[in-house]
Amino acid sequence: MCPDEAQNRVEPNALLTAAPRVVNVGLELFAADLASQGAKVVHVHWSPPAGGDARLADLLAKLQS
Amino acid sequence: MKSIDQANREGLRRIIDGEPVLVDVVAARDAIPQLADHVILHAGPPIEWERMCGPMRGAVMGIAVFEGWAKDLDDAASQAAAGSFAFHPNHHHGAVGPMAGMTTASQPLFVVENRTFGNHAYCTINEGLGKVLRYGGNDAEVLGRLRWIRDVLGPALGRALRECGGISLKPLIARGLTMGDEMHQRNVACSSLLLRQLAPALARTCKTSEDLAAVLDFLGRNDQFFLNVAMAMGKALTDPARNIEACSVVTAMSRNGTDFGIRVSGTGDRWFTASVEMPVGLYFPGFSARDANPDIGDSAIVETIGLGAFAMAAAPAVVGYLGAGRASEAATFTRSMAEIVAGHNPAWTIPGLDFAGVPTGIDIRLVVETQLAPTINTGIAHREPGVGQVGAGVVKAPLKCFEDALVAFAETMDLG
Numbered sequence: 001m002c003p004d005e006a007q008n009r010v011e012p013n014a015l016l017t018a019a020p021r022v023v024n025v026g027l028e029l030f031a032a033d034l035a036s037q038g039a040k041v042v043h044v045h046w047s048p049p050a051g052g053d054a055r056l057a058d059l060l061a062k063l064q065s
Numbered sequence: 066m067k068s069i070d071q072a073n074r075e076g077l078r079r080i081i082d083g084e085p086v087l088v089d090v091v092a093a094r095d096a097i098p099q100l101a102d103h104v105i106l107h108a109g110p111p112i113e114w115e116r117m118c119g120p121m122r123g124a125v126m127g128i129a130v131f132e133g134w135a136k137d138l139d140d141a142a143s144q145a146a147a148g149s150f151a152f153h154p155n156h157h158h159g160a161v162g163p164m165a166g167m168t169t170a171s172q173p174l175f176v177v178e179n180r181t182f183g184n185h186a187y188c189t190i191n192e193g194l195g196k197v198l199r200y201g202g203n204d205a206e207v208l209g210r211l212r213w214i215r216d217v218l219g220p221a222l223g224r225a226l227r228e229c230g231g232i233s234l235k236p237l238i239a240r241g242l243t244m245g246d247e248m249h250q251r252n253v254a255c256s257s258l259l260l261r262q263l264a265p266a267l268a269r270t271c272k273t274s275e276d277l278a279a280v281l282d283f284l285g286r287n288d289q290f291f292l293n294v295a296m297a298m299g300k301a302l303t304d305p306a307r308n309i310e311a312c313s314v315v316t317a318m319s320r321n322g323t324d325f326g327i328r329v330s331g332t333g334d335r336w337f338t339a340s341v342e343m344p345v346g347l348y349f350p351g352f353s354a355r356d357a358n359p360d361i362g363d364s365a366i367v368e369t370i371g372l373g374a375f376a377m378a379a380a381p382a383v384v385g386y387l388g389a390g391r392a393s394e395a396a397t398f399t400r401s402m403a404e405i406v407a408g409h410n411p412a413w414t415i416p417g418l419d420f421a422g423v424p425t426g427i428d429i430r431l432v433v434e435t436q437l438a439p440t441i442n443t444g445i446a447h448r449e450p451g452v453g454q455v456g457a458g459v460v461k462a463p464l465k466c467f468e469d470a471l472v473a474f475a476e477t478m479d480l481g
Contacts, residue, residue, distance in 0.1 A: 050468075051436045059471060060434050062480045063069060063313070 069430070069478075072312035073407040076330050077426040079309075080370060081410050083302040084180040087259075087294055088231040090223035094170040096187050097158045101170070103134055106155045108166025108363040109321025110336040113152060114145045118322035120201025120358050123450025124165030125150065127203025131211050132169050138203060138451075156317055156328070159304065160187040161296045161363035164199035164446055165322070172211070173219025177234065177297040179305065186300035190214050190222070191293040193286070196453035199362075200446040213279075221280050225266035232262050234298050235412055238372070241291075242423070243416055247380035248295040249364060249373030249442040250387060250457055255291035260284045292364065299366035308333050313474055314407055315427040318369050318439065318462055322361035322446070327466045329429055331477055337470040339463035344445050346458015347388035358448040360460045365441045371410050371425035374440040374459060375402040379415045379423075387442055389459045398440055399424065405431040405439065429474060432467040 022041040024031035031043035050056035094100045105125060117125065126141040129150065135141035144150065155162050162168050167189070174187040189199075192210055196202035226232065237258050244254035264281065271277035284290055303316045312330035319326050326336040341360040348354070367373040377384065377398035384395045396417060402424045403409070409422030427439055438461040445456040475481040 047436060049434045053468075056433055056468060056471065059475045059480065060430060063430055063471070063475060063478065 067311045069311050069313055072309050072331065073314050073426065073428060076306045076309050076312040076314035076316075077407045079182070079306040080302050080314075080426055081408075081412065082181050083235075083305065085234040085298040085301050086178050086180055086231040087175060087226060087234055087298075088178045089176040089226050090173045090190070090219045091176055092170070092219075093168055093172045093174050093187070093189075096174050096176060096185075097160065097168070099153075099158060100168070102132070103149060104151045104153065104169070105129075106153050106158055106160060106162065106166070106168035107321060108155060108162050108164065108361060109319045110156075110324050110326030110338050111152075111154055112321045112323055114148075114150075116323050118358050118361065119449045120361060120446040120452075121165045121322045123201030123203050123452075124167045124198050126450065127198050127201075127207060127211075128167040128169050130203070131198075131208050132171060154319070154321075155363055156300075156319060157334075158187075159185060159300065161300045161319075161366050162189055162199070163191070163292060163296060163364045164362040164444065165201060166363050167198060171215055173215055173223070175222075175294055175297045177294070177301040178231070179301040182305040184301060184304050186297045186304060188293040188297035188300070190219060191287060191290050193283075194289060194454055200444065200453040201358075201450050202453040203451050217276055218280055218283060221267060221271050221276060222263070224270040225263050228270050229262070229266040232259065234294065237262075238295070238298075239413055242376060242379040242413055245380050245382055246291075247373055247376040247383055247442065249292065249367045250444070251288075251380045251383040252291040252295070253288045255295070256284070256288055259291055259294065292367075295367050295372065296364055299370045299372075300363075302370050303366065306330055311478060313429050313471075315369055315429060315439075318365040318427075318441070319363045320360045320365065322358055325360065325463050325466055327429075327462070327470060329470045329474060332470060332473050335473065337466045337473070339465035339469075342460050342463060344443050344456075344458035344460040345388070346443075346445055346456050347386070348445070348456035349454070352447070352455035356447050356449075356452075356455050358446045360441070360443060361446055362443065364443065365439075365462070368439055368441050369427065371406070371413065371423035374398050374442045375406075375425075376413070376415060376423045377440075377442070378418050381417070383442065387458050389442075401437060402440065404435055405437050429467045429470050432464070433471045436464060438462045438464050438467075 407426035
């Protein structure tokens, strides 16, 4: 390797070399699978308003006051 | 126009500002004038004999014999099927009742006075656990106990309460929460605290030492004695929050063993119903989920005011009794319910949550948005008439009640 190449070499992003640290949003199954493989994972409970029911979600939006 | 948030703050204020005092025990016919012969008040939203579940039917049969309206249980069932009894919800008459929730003319009722708003609410006296009327039991032992409650215990408690000027319930509940009660399936502390306050007045007013001994023995052996007091208190606290324009706070949750019903402040006294869920829990020896009746009783009024499963963090011991997980998970229930309420009650705090107030004032908007159904701690009745309690557990309120209520609520706001 010539000196220039050594200077320009880009270190791999730590995200790719370190163990994954995950924030999982929504489906808890993904978090459980990762956790079962030893990954660090924080699960955030989230679901679409009214479970995705568009009519109820629309009503909720009108009733936010 | 008043905003929903403003209206909900007012609804929450009325629930929290109530000053409930247990003032008396009186005959039901004196408290509720509509209780004529052959009139039976029951738990939950309206229901007729044809759709009643087993334990509700068992309780109807038992109470008809108890009141002298039927010569035996078969006669009572025949009369019920023939339409001889008029059935109405307790909630329509300022009352509540656990499980089947039978309220009839001659039964003694606790009277809770809400001194902030001047209203009163009523509930029968707790009979103990196992084979009892409220779980559908109706044999000679059950009816004999009811007669003793009517003739001895009720009058004794009434005299004692009048003699001591009533018992303020808000501080008693606050103390019970620090002693491991959630006031639905664990009432050990509050039952004991109540007995401690009542005992001197009982001693002064009981007519014989034998009666006094029997009353003290009954109270001392019944860990759930306070439940019915807590329920009357819940009704007394929530009634002033009814019928507030633009308020989306729940004022009643109740089950008749067939239907689950809720009432919402801003939609008046209309019931929103759905099929009841099956509790998940633990069973007494010899029984299993195959024996269980679906969810039943007016007792969810305690969750409506932030106690029961909403205050589970105060009562880790009850989590194991209910088969609801590990004791260390108790706080999870309370934190979860905190996501669907208008606020917290600063008078009722939980030590294990750094004295946070219990989550209070269920907002139907938040239930529908999060799809987090209110959790309720409950006893489990046998599905057949005449057997009684077979276990205890937790159950979810059906989301459909809240979704239907939301649609109707939006219509009242001209937003449907």
